[in-house]
Amino acid sequence: MGGELCLRRNLLKMRALLLSLFLTVCSVAWGFSNCRCALMTTFGMGEYIVSELPGIDMGSCTDSTGCEARCYDEYDNMTYGGDLYHMMDDLETVGQHLCKFYEHDMHNQYLYAYSKLCEGPWVYTGHHSLQMLCCWQGRQYACS
Known part of the structure; x- marks a missing residue:
């Protein structure tokens, strides 16, 4: 059960990182x-x-x-x-x-x-x- 919790946390961190990267790329592409x-x-x-x-x-x-x-x-x-x-x-x-x-x-x-x-x-x-x-x-x- 501890391993599953750790995996979920890592997935949430990965999603947050991807969202941050996406927003950065969009802001540059859209001329922020x-x-x-x-x-x-x-x-x-x-x-x-x-x-x-x-x-x-x-x-x-x-x-x-x-x-x-x-x-x-x-x-x-x-x-x-x-x-x-x-x-x-x-x-x-x-x-x-x-x-x-x-x-x-x-x-x-x-x-x-x-x-x-x-x-x-x-x-x-x-x-x-x-x-x-x-x-x-x-x-x-x-x-x-």
């Missing part, structure tokens, strides 16, 4: 990123994600300052320095791209760059859009 970046806006008392930017693998969960800096770089590159009226190669503005994929109407809202490292909180990077964004039914319009 422990630093998330987003453009957010505020409504009332809360912040809402307008667009999540490409994530970054920081290698660990200890470099929150590095995550913030990398998210700022993503924000700066993706929004041309926060210019929502910058005309992109497809002849649409940065703001139009955001409005097209955001599910709600938005009026007179600045967008703020945020970062999140691992399971930590969303942290404001200190950067926001140069103009306010206004969207109605998926189309950008000039804010008043």
Whole structure:
């Protein structure tokens, strides 16, 4: 009976090891990123994600300052320095791209760059859009 118990323990350890290995392989294959970046806006008392930017693998969960800096770089590159009226190669503005994929109407809202490292909180990077964004039914319009 002692040998059977030992065998069960070894099988459980082997399953846990295989599951851990599987999750590691999947995270690498799926481009796991422990630093998330987003453009957010505020409504009332809360912040809402307008667009999540490409994530970054920081290698660990200890470099929150590095995550913030990398998210700022993503924000700066993706929004041309926060210019929502910058005309992109497809002849649409940065703001139009955001409005097209955001599910709600938005009026007179600045967008703020945020970062999140691992399971930590969303942290404001200190950067926001140069103009306010206004969207109605998926189309950008000039804010008043």
